[in-house]
Amino acid sequence: MNLMSKTALIKQQLIQMISEGTYRVGERLPSEPEMSKTLGVSRETFRDAVKQMELEGRLLVKHGVGTFVIQPLPGIPSSLDRLSSTGEMIRSAGLEEGESRISLQKLESSREVAQKLGIKTGDPVMMLERIRTADGEPVAVTINYFHPQRVGDLFERFDFSGSLLEFLELHLSIRIVKSDTEITVPLHVDRNCQKLLIHPATTVLLFKQLHYDEEHQAIFYSTDYMRNDVFTFQIRRTRN
Template sequence: MMSKTAIIKLQLKKLISEGTYKVGERLPSELEMSKSLGVSRETFRDAVKQMETEGRLLVKHGVGTFVIHPLPAIPSSLDRLSSTGEMIRSAGLEEGESRISLRKLDGSQEIAAQLGIKAGEQVMVLERIRTANGEPVAVTVNYFHPQRVGDLFERYDFSGSLLEFLELHLSIRIVKADTGISVPLHNDRNCQKLLVHPTTTVLLFKQLHYDEEHRAIFYSLDYMRDDVFSFQIRRTRD
């Protein structure tokens, strides 16, 4: 048997799908809505909270509750190397960047081991927050092999696809990546940049990217919202 909260959620979704309340519109007050739906304010409030965590409603305290368009899942096969931008565009969403940080730092033991350089050797680091329809969906942090990339980012302004940028200016074509997948801690500073909803979860992809000669070109930490990106892999049995 469905709970009252679940029933109210279904009724609200129906009202939105039928156009009674359109995307961008503010719902009537909590008192008005609870009376019209025949439930207590507490039950209505619980239903709104659940729909907010699902990304269907946006509660602005002191202003009201608004209908928003939920972001669709972005499908991606784990056995295909795709850029974040490609995955966003393939879902019919508008790709964007909300921040770019480009700096040099001394490579840690982890970065040095991945790139095959000495610990402490300086590497260029590119950090971006990627957005879909204006909402942050991924944080990418890229560490570049100092000898193979050199002063590329000092000679050319960067924007858009990193893979296309490397191929255009250095004739380096990234063809494969070794990928490890984990769940970052919620106190990870990059993870926190993506926690836009109470139930948002994040996956961390640690990836070492190779060119056609199997040389390590860059190492990346890619934080992806699991409520937006949908990753799949086909497994076979011998």
């Protein structure tokens, strides 16, 4: 059973009240004590829900004035501040996800991989390489290197298919929640880049990503080549 926290429940109630017109865009909410009493929760719980909705751009808190309902900004497709799997991005574009090749092997870690994972150069790592397709065309090459102690013999015990993030969560209870990402433009002579250059207008971006679990432990490092004529990435910048 998926039990929601009190804060999440109050946030959900507030969103529903706004969508039903109880509180309209531009309107100020009643005071914190009044709202806490109306919703039957502590002021701290109500305050936490308001903070979350403020971060999401649903409420505007003007200190000394009040809390106002505002119109949320439209969502950004493939936003760079959201961690999404390649499969999710393919499906969100309305395309049919597939794989044309998969390679799984144990090898000695390079200096770059070892440095990212916090192990010694030459330590064995499991490498998973896939060519991802959309409507039958190759659109991404994803190469993942796994921390030997944190993933262990996972790929020897279970057959892998589908979503890597779901696979780790299902079999190891490892939930990937964030990544550090460097975006570069690979040279056209890069062998992985060449696997995606199937049209004259094709361009490729390279994402070097270190993925962390909820305890901020590095679980795997990936080099993901993405066709930029298929995927577009955006970020919303804010001014303090």
